[in-house]
Amino acid sequence: MSKPTEMAHPEQRDSEKVSHIAQELSQSLAELRLAAPLSVDGALTLSNVDAWEQSVEKSPKLQLARTVLNHTNIRESLISRSARIADAHVFNNELDFKTTPITNQKSSGRCWLFATTNVLRYNIMKKLNLSDFQLSQSYLFFWDKLNKSNYYLELSIQHADLPVDDRLVYYLSDELISDGGQWDMVVNLLETYGVVPQAAYPESLHSSLSSPINTLLKTKLREHALILRDLSASLRANSTLSEDAVLRTLRSKKEELLKEVYIVMSATLGVPPKPDDKFTWDFYDKEGKPGSWTGTAREFYKAFAYDKYSPSDSFSLINDPRNPYGKLYTVDKLGNLWGGRPVLYVNTEIENLKQAVVKQIKAGHPVFFGCDVGQFSDRQLGIMDTALFEYEATFDIKFGLTKADRLRTNESSMTHAMVISGVHLDASGRPVRYKVENSWGDAVGNKGYFVMSDAWFEQFVYQVVIPKALAPKDLVKVFEAGEKQVLPPWDPMGSLA
Numbered sequence: 001m002s003k004p005t006e007m008a009h010p011e012q013r014d015s016e017k018v019s020h021i022a023q024e025l026s027q028s029l030a031e032l033r034l035a036a037p038l039s040v041d042g043a044l045t046l047s048n049v050d051a052w053e054q055s056v057e058k059s060p061k062l063q064l065a066r067t068v069l070n071h072t073n074i075r076e077s078l079i080s081r082s083a084r085i086a087d088a089h090v091f092n093n094e095l096d097f098k099t100t101p102i103t104n105q106k107s108s109g110r111c112w113l114f115a116t117t118n119v120l121r122y123n124i125m126k127k128l129n130l131s132d133f134q135l136s137q138s139y140l141f142f143w144d145k146l147n148k149s150n151y152y153l154e155l156s157i158q159h160a161d162l163p164v165d166d167r168l169v170y171y172l173s174d175e176l177i178s179d180g181g182q183w184d185m186v187v188n189l190l191e192t193y194g195v196v197p198q199a200a201y202p203e204s205l206h207s208s209l210s211s212p213i214n215t216l217l218k219t220k221l222r223e224h225a226l227i228l229r230d231l232s233a234s235l236r237a238n239s240t241l242s243e244d245a246v247l248r249t250l251r252s253k254k255e256e257l258l259k260e261v262y263i264v265m266s267a268t269l270g271v272p273p274k275p276d277d278k279f280t281w282d283f284y285d286k287e288g289k290p291g292s293w294t295g296t297a298r299e300f301y302k303a304f305a306y307d308k309y310s311p312s313d314s315f316s317l318i319n320d321p322r323n324p325y326g327k328l329y330t331v332d333k334l335g336n337l338w339g340g341r342p343v344l345y346v347n348t349e350i351e352n353l354k355q356a357v358v359k360q361i362k363a364g365h366p367v368f369f370g371c372d373v374g375q376f377s378d379r380q381l382g383i384m385d386t387a388l389f390e391y392e393a394t395f396d397i398k399f400g401l402t403k404a405d406r407l408r409t410n411e412s413s414m415t416h417a418m419v420i421s422g423v424h425l426d427a428s429g430r431p432v433r434y435k436v437e438n439s440w441g442d443a444v445g446n447k448g449y450f451v452m453s454d455a456w457f458e459q460f461v462y463q464v465v466i467p468k469a470l471a472p473k474d475l476v477k478v479f480e481a482g483e484k485q486v487l488p489p490w491d492p493m494g495s496l497a
Contacts, residue, residue: 065394078390079378087383087453089446091435093361094422099125100132102448104441106208109179112370112497113137113144114439115417116186119366120195120305127304131286134198135305138207139297140186142265142272143193145177147336149221149261152176153254154338156225157247160232171490172333173222179210180496181336183316183368183465188340190311193275194297200279206268213268217261224257273297309365309467315479317353317464317471318345320493321404325349326474328484331494345463345493346478353464354431354457357420360470366419366437370463370497373416376456382445384436384460385453403459407492414462417497418450431457463497 038047056062069077099121105114117135125133155172162169206213231253235246273279273296280294295303305311323329329345360367377384392398406412422435434452442448452461468476487493 078394080387080390083385083387087385087451089451091422091424102442103439105439108210110137110141111439112181112417113140115368115419118419119368122366123307124304129285136196136198136201138203139196139201139272140189141207142269144189144336148177151338156228157250160229178496182343184341184343185336187311188337194301196297197281200281201272204269220260314465314467316345318347318462319350319353320347322407323347328478330484331487331491333489334494346475350458356464356466358423361423366421368465370414370417372412372460375460379444382450384456386455386459413492413495414497
């Protein structure tokens with residue numbers, strides 16, 4: 001069972017804070033008369049600006065802010081010294097094995113594939129006694145993008161009866177082949193295609209710089225979708241054709257169109273090994289002894305990529321305070337392999353996500369997690385901390401949004417996936433900060449590693465993946481029951497890390 005902590009959950013504290021603010025506002029309104037608006041019709045007037053300017057002129061602090069901040073970067077000038085001191089890159093619980101090198105996704109959105117392969121290489125490097133190693137992120141990237149292209153065209157066939165300006169059709173045609181993804185989507189790839197060492201399918205220019213091929217492919221796929229819609233309409237106008245015959249004809253045309261996608265991808269990324277094609281990989285171990293392995297991508301995955309905890313036996317815990325806890329959620333139309341494993345989340349309190357991290361680190365298992373990395377973080381320092389910037393003190397403002405508010409108002413969502421490889425616990429065993437292995441190269445953070453404060457975890461971590469064997473039994477039961485609630489395609493939980 002996942003046990004409730006004696007301390008109030010962040011969402012409870014958020015709710016109490018909002019309630020307190022509401023009470024104060026109510027009392028203030030009862031005691032004070034609001035001045036009449038300076039603008040009768042709601043338009044911005046110069047009278048508004050004059051009133052605000054008079055207020056600023058009375059504040060020496062705001063005058064000083066004007067002097068300093070008009071020629072300096074606020075993200076550099078307002079970094080908190082106390083936060084930098086508190087966020088030390090020191091952790092009293094770390095994985096006993098350190099992988100190298102720090103990986104670099106460069107100008108691509110493949111963080112979820114880098115996070116996954118960074119988790120899997122722990123076992124591979126241990127088993128083969130390697131000093132440094134990378135799996136091919138491009139291999140998974142190729143098969144993911146080809147499958148997402150197919151997925152989009154299948155959805156286009158499925159919804160060909162809807163108007164082209166229908167909200168669903170329009171939404172699906174936006175980020176139809178995003179570089180990003182989710183845990184269940186990568187499990188689909190691993191189980192279907194396996195993995196290969198990077199030496200067997202190296203990076204290309206456009207695996208590391210994906211925007212040009214994404215632009216080209218999206219243009220073609222939108223054209224393909226319209227071709228299939230037109231074909232669907234003409235076929236269904238023929239009353240002699242059965243629905244099965246219509247679908248077979250549409251899929252035959254779809255496969256013809258997908259050939260164009262494959263041609264572009266294989267030219268720009270390279271032709272990948274097929275999952276059942278044998279390849280030979282030659283390598284040196286950490287003692288400099290040569291080794292060689294021959295087999296298929298699927299065989300390599302099953303032989304080396306995991307030991308006790310299979311990716312297919314792991315699932316996602318999320319913290320989404322908009323929705324009830326203890327429930328299973330999915331997002332409509334979200335996926336990569338048509339007919340594959342659906343994206344599933346068990347929603348639970350943030351304390352359960354924290355304990356999932358601690359338990360995995362103590363078990364020697366790296367942790368895949370999803371977060372909103374751009375919030376209150378500094379790339380060069382490698383710090384993620386809600387107290388990192390002195391915005392409130394400098395500008396006399398208060399941040400009042402709760403985690404649920406940020407999700408509701410499009411202020412925040414899952415934008416990045418990384419790996420937690422350590423945690424610093426206080427004397428009572430509660431997390432203080434976390435060690436994060438990023439995929440932005442070793443020139444940022446502490447040689448590629450970031451530190452995340454516990455307060456930042458509470459507010460901006462949305463997902464932690466955990467093996468069933470290490471998860472609370474009540475949450476495993478929710479996952480295995482399969483009674484999922486379906487969120488709309490545009491829900492923020494459908495954002496791809």
